[in-house]
Amino acid sequence: MILHDLISFEVLRLIWWVLLGVLLIGFALTDGFDMGVGALLPFVGQTDVERRVVINTIGPVWEGNQVWFILGGGAIFAAWPPLYAVSFSGFYLAMFAILAALILRPVGFKYRSKRDSAKWRSSWDWALFVGGAAPALLFGVAVGNVLLGVPFHLTEDLMPMYDGTFYGKFLGLLRPFALLCGVVSLSMLIMHGAAWLSVKTKGMVAFRAQRIGTVAGMIAAAGYALAGLWLAFGIDGFHITSEIVTDGPSNPLFKEVLHEGSWLIAYTERPWILIAPILGFVGIFMAVRGLREGFEVSTFLWSKLAILGVISSVGLTMFPFILPSTVDPRSSLTVWDSSSSHLTLFVMLVATVIFLPIILAYTAWVYKVLWGKVTEDDVNRSHSAY
């Protein structure tokens, strides 16, 4: 097969770096509001019917939304195998916690209202709270750790090894900066969930969601600004010092890396990337304003733009790094040395170009069919409601 030579290795790596971002952002935009709604559930719903209304706003769509996470995992495996290998085993116990939370969630949706007992239902409500809040927090913590760098190195056989005593030990991940990132992520997704609820519900539920969402949005903006300052003054970035080979073999050990200077140098080298943090701030600001004023659809759209801005600002700041190593900077994974082969990237691109538009089309159709507010009446009337 020579078809894959149509697109150069370098360009394919760039495309897959963008697609990695698309998948993570797609996950945060869709499953993100599910997590936000889960975190809001015990607070915006005071009675059983109210809680059922909240759950049923995401009841029909969470399964589809969650596939963004699965697909994200699959795509990282296929397009960035070293990243898949190093990050998931490195964040071992955090991954386990995320999996446990994410397993609780679907089960909670489906099983909560299948029994009448109040105790049964309130237990599942708190399970749903954990299933929403914990991953939202932990994903942010993971991103914070990636910015700080992770203590791993690769052997000559490219086997990932973890150094230091804390690695794989969950508590070691909870460094102050990483926790701050976790707070940003959690509050941003709560805001996103609140924006969803103001579209899909009315009355007290929507009112409470808007009130909590407003506060969450403010916390997110403050935390995001603080994280930016911290990056500017308190955290060392990573920079490649050897010649950059963009179409070489995927072997991270073929380069030299220095762990000093700020990540934010990227903004002097590529000023246009400022657009990402600006979008983040403007999006949060407009979403908060929408929540206060009681706007519905526009608030949700601004909230989406906020997430797009915040997540892409991380990727753009770190480029070309994907996962830096603190103990052996040379082992750091970058766009140019931790991808799949030329052929695999091409095959996967073809599959994505064919299927992603189809997925977006039928997902949009499903949301259209389900359009409209969920009311207490709907929940009481329908047999199939959760």
Place this chain on the structure above:
Amino acid sequence: MELDVVELSRLQFAMTALYHFLFVPLTLGLSILVAIMETVYVMTGRPIWRQMTKFWGTLFGINFVLGVATGITMEFQFGMNWSYYSHYVGDIFGAPLAVEGLMAFFLEATFVGLFFFGWDKLSRVAHCIVAWLVAIGSNFSALWILIANGWMVNPVGAEFNPETMRMEMTNFFDVVFNEVAQAKFVHTVSAGYITASIFVLGVSAWYMLKGRHVELARRSISVAASFGLAASLSVVVLGDESGYSASHTQKMKLAAIEAMWETEPAPAHFTLIGFPDQEARETHYAVHIPWVMGLIGTRSLTQEIPGIAELVEESEARIRSGMLAYDDLMTIREQRDATPEAVRASFEARSSDLGYAMLLKRYVDDPREATEEQIKMAADDTVPGVAPLFWSFRIMVGLGFSFIALTGLFFVLSNFRRGDYPRWALTLAVAWIPLPWIAAEMGWIVAEYGRQPWTVDGILPTALSASHLSVGDLLFTLAGFALFYTVLFIVEMGLMLKYIRKGPQEDVEETETWMQRHEHRLRTHDGKGPFADVPAE
């Protein structure tokens, strides 16, 4: 077995995979049965078929959600617990997993919500299409997962790249149309269809024994019996196809399943039963059927099937060749672009044996320094545990034949003695409900345990594939999964039983009215088949 990270990782993977597969087969089959029922509803307009769709759909939903939830673990566990494996073969193995997400899992997960929530929001035809999309999505999902799994057994379309220290894809179509993967796919989905058919058959039989929901049960039985019979025949035929392809792609697994210690003159006999003894390399009290193994394995009377002893000798030769390949690899790594052409050529000639040298890494860091004794031990390692394979295979096959008998019996009863099921047959059907799960789990043990000591046959040993974790990490997550999964299992079983006991809850009045209106016709119908008895609304 000592409790090191590799063994614990294997245990965890086996546990989570076998647990995941408690839910998958029912999803595969029930999604199709439900879609068939809804199709009958759309075509005839009879409310009872809608009631059936919703009732079995509810049970499908309870099961589906755990299949999805436990599937999340599977997608991430390769990276979490098998990081060197993920690095070494991710270039090939990751692709079908990602395509599965793109093509199949998105489809089933997006539409399954609409299936449950869309009854009032969609037209009949549109809702029926949604049901089929869920079924198609689930089954395509199985296809891509088994393409990935099949590649681990028969790693085609890939070669080793010394500069990136991993396998890289050379031909995507070879990976997709891998004969092992295709046989596995049909065999596995058929097993899912049997599971669902026997589940529907058993639950319906229970209703008939209790005299409840008889009309729903009768119709469900007739659908499940014919679908189940077709699936049982397919599973045995495709199991045979797997056996045939195993004879040239997985010789060691086949020899171990048959406890065939020495090569026999063709055509080899089939050992019906016996007690394999791995130490002594012989099978005690064996009962043989002449010729059968040779016919299944080679479809000829003259070709030999190699025995375990011969295969161990082959492995030893490949280990020695792999050691030379490893030596060349080290030269290439040191000299990179300056490597002499002769070394590269010599490496390429032997790179397919490199994995065999990796078997030595269990005993010595540098395979080139292995002693004669270590080479012998590594060669012996290529024999998987014979007795577990021998037994799980025989249990699986025995159950497979029992499914043909059971579904065949109900197929005959539903077509020729409609409505008149003897109590013993109904009781038998209820008792048979758990057995397809046992057969399916045995199937996975044969497939995965039989591939040992490799994660990817001939390429990467299991002992080398695991992540750099501590025993403590593993014990923690293993206990966590065990506890968590046990609770979920109890909750799931509780809800399943509750909803089976409750019976159909929806469209009850509508169905009753329709029943009464056509009572006369229903009572006098005369075996023209379930679809032809009563006029549509």
